Amino acid sequence: MTTPATLSICGAGKLGRTLARLWQESGQFRIGQVFCSSLTSARDAVAFIGAGEPCGEETMPEPADLWLIATPDGAIAEAARRLGPALCASSVVFHCSGSLASSAMALQGCHTASVHPVHSFADPARSIGAFAGSYCTAEGDVEALERLLPAFRAIGGEPLTIDSHAKSLYHASTVMACNYLVTLMDSSYRCLAAAGIDGQQARQLLAPLASQTLQNCLGGDTSEALTGPIARRDLGTVAAHLQALAELPALQELYRALGRETLTVAGRQPHGQSLQPLASLLGSSTTPPDHTDDK
Ligand SMILES: NC(=O)c1ccc[n+]([C@@H]2O[C@H](COP(=O)([O-])OP(=O)(O)OC[C@H]3O[C@@H](n4cnc5c(N)ncnc54)[C@H](OP(=O)(O)O)[C@@H]3O)[C@@H](O)[C@H]2O)c1
Known part of the structure; x- marks a missing residue:
């Protein structure tokens, strides 16, 4: 031996x-x-x-x-x-x-x-x-x-x-999928608590939604997992969210930043309406990718 x-x-x-x-x-x-x-x-x-x-x-x-x-x-x-x-x-x-x-x-x-x-x-x-x-x-x-x-x-x-030169970029990706996922859930809990739902009830409310969304993201193209107001080009709802979050400025800033990136995901879905009005509302300085021609 x-x-x-x-x-x-x-x-x-x-x-x-x-x-x-x-x-x-x-x-x-x-x-x-x-x-x-x-x-x-x-x-x-x-x-x-x-x-x-x-x-x-x-x-x-x-x-x-x-x-x-x-x-x-x-x-x-x-x-x-x-x-x-x-x-x-x-x-x-x-x-x-x-x-x-x-x-x-x-x-x-x-x-x-x-x-x-x-x-x-x-x-x-x-x-x-x-x-x-x-x-x-x-x-x-x-x-x-x-x-x-x-x-x-x-x-x-x-x-x-x-490749050794790609390590920082690679690691930033794992930090987003692991650490920032925690931050995202924490932000969601804080928002719910401000709406009067917290503790065990908040966890039970978000658990199936979050688990199901993660499963959908892991199952294929992330754009197929995207639902909600940005996917629907629902300007009124997003404007109401921003107004409600004015009391929680740090969360409003996070909502805006994530919303701008969500435009990129939504832009990969075929849809008849432009994302430009949402981009302006969310303060995006770039033109969002759009599939309005793919109807
Ligand atoms: N934790 C994770 O999930 C994870 C995942 C992937 C990669 N990593 C990587 O793994 C490495 C370690 O992370 P960790 O989370 O295990 O850290 P950790 O739990 O903080 O442990 C660090 C250890 O290093 C010792 N230490 C600190 N300075 C030292 C020195 N100059 N000489 C000898 N020992 C020293 C500490 O001693 P004391 O106990 O006496 O303080 C402690 O035992 C990092 O490079 C990290 O990026 C971590």
Whole structure:
């Protein structure tokens, strides 16, 4: 039986400890040193992973076959710099940031990659069971990817490669689908609360609507999922919404901005009426795409 390669970790928070435990349980890697900002946190991570040596700031990094840097994005470059003396030509160092490329580690003389799991690690215990099936978007040098992609596959990840220059744009997309979806739901709840419906009733009211719409968006062209006043070119309703939202200026601004983008989606639907009056009402400076000729 071959001994698994050693994986050491710098930053074993939500993502770092989850991946480490999955790899430990699958026998892919032997977990080596585990660094966090504090030794207490590193001990906590090792208890969760079920393996590894908790390390504090005073401990020197030791050679390992692979290093995962899973600190917050802003600390990745500094963490990579600290690893320098423990690295050699065959070392593989990778991070999991969605927006940064592997070049952000500024490492020379070893193999580097970034692999971004498209998964929300909000609760590591839950992610252990839910990680399988998550896409893992990767870029880096060939040798690093040859080691890492099979390891991600072994814990249920679905590798996908990306051009390193496209990472920020790619990550902005995942932020919109994940984080901004939360903001959108929160805005909708605030609006309902102002209308006198809140708490459990508000959640029950929006749940089927939101779930169904998401299913429709995931099922095909998003323009086919669009219903409502902008799709119907209903100027009066949109004007009434803007007037009602005058009491909630931040939500009115959001409504206007999203409404302007909704014109683009509505413009892909065949319709006999122009979107121009709605564009003017919503303060759009560009002419909306229109299918008024497609009747
Ligand atoms: N969370 C997600 O859903 C998710 C999804 C995809 C990708 N990512 C990426 O994964 C990476 C980690 O995110 P996360 O959410 O797991 O962050 P996190 O929960 O905040 O954990 C960060 C960890 O890094 C440690 N740390 C901070 N600075 C350090 C340093 N200089 N040296 C060593 N350890 C240090 C922290 O130690 P303490 O515990 O002592 O503070 C903590 O354990 C980021 O690049 C992020 O973009 C996260």
